[in-house]
Amino acid sequence: MEKGSYDFKSIEEKWQSYWANHKSFRAEDKSTKSKYYVLDMFPYPSGDGLHVGHIEGYTASDVMARFKRLQGFNVLHPMGWDAFGLPAEQYAIKTNTHPRVTTERNVNVFRQQIKSMGFSIDWDREINTTDPNYYKWTQWIFLKLYNKGLAYISDSAVNWCPQLGTVLADEEVTNGLSEVGGFPVEKRKIKQWVLKITEYADRLLDDLEGLDWPESTKEMQRNWIGKSVGCYIDFAIEGFPKKHLQVFTTRHDTLFGVTFCVIAPEHPLTSLITTKEYQSKVDDYVQKTLQKSDLERTGLALQKTGQFTGAHAINPANGKKVPIFVADYVLAGYGTGAVMGVPGHDERDHEFALNYKLDILRVVSSGSNDEDIHKAAYSNNKQGHIVNSDFLNGLSHKEACERIGQWLEEKGVGKTGITYRLRDWIFSRQRYWGEPFPLAHDKDGNVVPMTDADLPVFLPEMEDFKPTGTLETPLAKISAWKNIEYKGQKLQRETNIMPQWAGSCWYYLRYIDPKNDHEAWAKDKENYWMPVDLYIGGVEHANLHLLYARFWHKVLFDCGLVSHKEPFKKLVHQGIILGENNEKMSKSRGNVVSPTTVIKEWGADSLRLYEMFMGPLEAVKPWQTQGIAGVNRFLKRVWRLIVDENGNLASTANLKKSSSLVETALAKTIKKVGEDTEAFRFNTAISAMMEFTNTVYKEEGLTRKQAEDFILLLAPYAPHTCEEIWEKLGNTQSLSVALWPKFDAKLVVDDMCTLSVMVNGKLRGTITVAKNADNVSVLAEAKAQEGVQRHLEAKVIKKEIVVPGRVVNFVVED
Ligand code: ANZ
Numbered sequence: 001m002e003k004g005s006y007d008f009k010s011i012e013e014k015w016q017s018y019w020a021n022h023k024s025f026r027a028e029d030k031s032t033k034s035k036y037y038v039l040d041m042f043p044y045p046s047g048d049g050l051h052v053g054h055i056e057g058y059t060a061s062d063v064m065a066r067f068k069r070l071q072g073f074n075v076l077h078p079m080g081w082d083a084f085g086l087p088a089e090q091y092a093i094k095t096n097t098h099p100r101v102t103t104e105r106n107v108n109v110f111r112q113q114i115k116s117m118g119f120s121i122d123w124d125r126e127i128n129t130t131d132p133n134y135y136k137w138t139q140w141i142f143l144k145l146y147n148k149g150l151a152y153i154s155d156s157a158v159n160w161c162p163q164l165g166t167v168l169a170d171e172e173v174t175n176g177l178s179e180v181g182g183f184p185v186e187k188r189k190i191k192q193w194v195l196k197i198t199e200y201a202d203r204l205l206d207d208l209e210g211l212d213w214p215e216s217t218k219e220m221q222r223n224w225i226g227k228s229v230g231c232y233i234d235f236a237i238e239g240f241p242k243k244h245l246q247v248f249t250t251r252h253d254t255l256f257g258v259t260f261c262v263i264a265p266e267h268p269l270t271s272l273i274t275t276k277e278y279q280s281k282v283d284d285y286v287q288k289t290l291q292k293s294d295l296e297r298t299g300l301a302l303q304k305t306g307q308f309t310g311a312h313a314i315n316p317a318n319g320k321k322v323p324i325f326v327a328d329y330v331l332a333g334y335g336t337g338a339v340m341g342v343p344g345h346d347e348r349d350h351e352f353a354l355n356y357k358l359d360i361l362r363v364v365s366s367g368s369n370d371e372d373i374h375k376a377a378y379s380n381n382k383q384g385h386i387v388n389s390d391f392l393n394g395l396s397h398k399e400a401c402e403r404i405g406q407w408l409e410e411k412g413v414g415k416t417g418i419t420y421r422l423r424d425w426i427f428s429r430q431r432y433w434g435e436p437f438p439l440a441h442d443k444d445g446n447v448v449p450m451t452d453a454d455l456p457v458f459l460p461e462m463e464d465f466k467p468t469g470t471l472e473t474p475l476a477k478i479s480a481w482k483n484i485e486y487k488g489q490k491l492q493r494e495t496n497i498m499p500q501w502a503g504s505c506w507y508y509l510r511y512i513d514p515k516n517d518h519e520a521w522a523k524d525k526e527n528y529w530m531p532v533d534l535y536i537g538g539v540e541h542a543n544l545h546l547l548y549a550r551f552w553h554k555v556l557f558d559c560g561l562v563s564h565k566e567p568f569k570k571l572v573h574q575g576i577i578l579g580e581n582n583e584k585m586s587k588s589r590g591n592v593v594s595p596t597t598v599i600k601e602w603g604a605d606s607l608r609l610y611e612m613f614m615g616p617l618e619a620v621k622p623w624q625t626q627g628i629a630g631v632n633r634f635l636k637r638v639w640r641l642i643v644d645e646n647g648n649l650a651s652t653a654n655l656k657k658s659s660s661l662v663e664t665a666l667a668k669t670i671k672k673v674g675e676d677t678e679a680f681r682f683n684t685a686i687s688a689m690m691e692f693t694n695t696v697y698k699e700e701g702l703t704r705k706q707a708e709d710f711i712l713l714l715a716p717y718a719p720h721t722c723e724e725i726w727e728k729l730g731n732t733q734s735l736s737v738a739l740w741p742k743f744d745a746k747l748v749v750d751d752m753c754t755l756s757v758m759v760n761g762k763l764r765g766t767i768t769v770a771k772n773a774d775n776v777s778v779l780a781e782a783k784a785q786e787g788v789q790r791h792l793e794a795k796v797i798k799k800e801i802v803v804p805g806r807v808v809n810f811v812v813e814d
Contacts, residue, residue, distance in 0.1 A: 008603030036073035041537025045106035053577035066716035080127035085500030129503030136456035160188035165467020226421025235313035248335030253400035256389035257363035275310030350377035432465035434497030605718035612682035652701035667747035709741035
């Protein structure tokens with residue numbers, strides 16, 4: 001390679017070792033600077049290594065970390081490994097190696113891959129959830145939950161997967177199959193540790209309001225928590241004067257339209273009220289239901305099945321006798337596990353009534369030409385007024401709900417109330433590779449928690465760590481570990497382990513003080529660094545990880561251990577990168593692109609730049625290897641502009657006097673790259689830098705000071721190349737201590753204008769563009785706006801109108 005050429009390989013090696021040797025990215029716990037905490041969702045180190053899709057988020061967070069450092073912030077940007085859990089254990093089983101060995105090997109591969117990207121990580125803070133010095137504190141936090149009464153043992157029906165030999169959370173089961181491996185899942189009753197996340201349901205819901213998170217993610221959490229305000233109504237059961245059937249409904253205004261009741265097959269009343277005649281049919285039906293997952297039971301498109309119990313309920317409003325069915329579309333775990341059937345106005349009830357030839361009554365009018373209620377339910381319409389309902393006739397939905405609610409309460413047969421979709425969190429797994437619980441049981445079944453001084457409870461070494469295939473846990477096989485004498489008592493350790501989620505519920509707190517061996521984190525450090533200013537990770541974690549972590553954080557807040565109610569102030573999801581064939585990147589599809597290969601051929605800076613140039617960060621986009629060539633050409637052009645053939649400063653970067661065109665273009669570029677980077681519009685920031693480079697070439701160069709300013713803009717994106725050029729420009733200190741350039745405001749104001757961007761006539765954002773910008777770039781800029789993008793997503797744009805200097809209007813199909 002000739003002396004002055006862009007030799008990315010040696011440049012990247014040189015700066016990576018420089019940064020490591022100088023600890024350039026060490027975050028200072030004591031600083032007069034403002035702090036900025038940038039967190040990635042840490043990876044679980046799988047055996048396949050990282051692909052180019054995984055590093056998109058890490059690149060984005062690194063651009064931000066470097067940008068914030070240039071802006072003068074004291075930045076914390078850590079990395080670690082979520083190394084316990086089912087995938088790690090499955091991989092170990094597949095390769096017949098101990099998970100500790102495979103985990104260590106995988107971590108080494110991941111670390112090396114991540115380092116080769118030149119991320120500005122403070123490696124002194126690296127953590128690993130399987131390290132006893134880490135999981136000691138996971139156990140310690142579990143004890144906090146336990147001592148607050150938020151962890152209890154429950155004998156509940158769970159998703160049991162015989163092949164994986166473990167219980168799975170509902171979220172780990174899809175269509176009756178395990179997410180991992182795709183094995184059949186059935187319901188079994190076993191003793192489980194359960195965390196009372198439901199006690200925090202309202203706070204988890206309410207505190208979403210203050211967060212700078214994507215609205216769609218907040219909505220997913222709201223739906224997951226699923227708060228419903230409604231009414232609990234007691235129906236008398238014929239022949240059982242001491243019992244009643246309590247239903248939960250959000251449509252108590254339709255009480256006069258009830259023509260049957262349905263209870264979940266698992267409902268405790270099922271066996272009691274079923275008459276002799278229907279006993280065996282009901283038993284059969286219950287058995288069949290137990291094989292199905294909730295999803296299979298509740299899908300709207302699925303045929304509604306059920307079985308009459310022979311028993312009848314009495315409608316408290318009008319004394320009408322209605323049949324009681326068991327049916328699997330009613331879930332045992334929601335509301336009261338029993339519903340009043342209103343086939344006139346609920347689709348599922350309608351279908352059920354048609355199947356079983358039950359009466360269908362209209363009690364809500366849709367207007368003068370009410371359609372035939374026997375053809376379709378007039379469902380969920382809260383606009384109409386009540387009919388055929390005695391004292392509720394003529395009232396609106398809201399009025400009728402209030403009236404009947406009062407009436408039921410007066411009669412003592414109902415009360416308004418709230419129910420949540422959120423269930424308590426089943427927190428134990430019957431596997432090996434996880435955190436042991438820090439407690440034991442005495443012979444009477446009492447729980448004996450370990451004291452803090454006895455932590456960690458080490459995960460014992462074990463040859464045969466495979467699931468037993470029965471409900472017995474692997475750890476139960478080691479009697480020397482299981483049977484202990486503790487404080488003079490003979491006890492048996494808990495042999496379940498914690499689920500994969502445990503370690504990731506609090507890792508962001510450990511990064512703050514990773515080496516502390518007498519406490520989980522020091523209070524003053526927590527006070528300084530928290531909350532996380534920016535959290536970047538996949539949208540697939542919207543419900544579980546993000547909800548679980550928020551829950552633990554709130555418990556820690558209640559214990560006075562953290563100083564904020566919420567852990568993650570701003571959240572950004574990177575979009576998925578598809579393979580070149582537009583399909584999901586996966587080994588089985590053969591379309592995986594490894595960063596290692598790309599780095600070898602083009603260098604890490606080209607890879608970083610390409611990842612950020614592909615399109616809006618949140619968008620789903622296909623990988624195109626030829627796209628790398630484009631950004632690589634750009635880097636070479638920048639290089640050649642500043643470095644001559646002999647490796648010295650080129651005359652084109654050492655002009656004594658600048659053209660006014662370059663001066664103005666630079667000011668605008670500084671402004672735009674700053675604003676775009678801040679707003680995660682990395683692709684438009686990069687194109688602005690490309691444009692600037694073109695201008696400079698046309699004008700035959702720039703001054704040294706201008707070259708420096710420009711390199712500072714590019715540094716967050718292509719840090720190795722920029723460090724090398726920075727040095728060539730005569731700087732003796734690394735870019736990690738440099739500051740973002742300033743620009744002359746006078747140069748940027750006059751020819752910019754701000755336009756409103758509307759989608760179907762509604763204001764969705766504003767953009768600031770050059771007054772003489774052409775329509776193509778105005779439209780591109782408008783579409784890149786976060787608020788606008790959201791409203792264009794997956795919609796067909798019918799018309800694009802630009803009124804120069806004033807407004808952009810998109811007309812989309814609704
Ligand atoms: C009568 C009715 C009439 C209903 C009507 C709806 C429409 P959300 O909003 O999701 O909370 N339900 C109650 N418990 C159930 C269970 N365990 N399994 C399945 N369905 C259940 O939904 C509340 C509604 O879901 C309740 O209101 C009940 O049906 C049903 F025109 O009662 B409704």
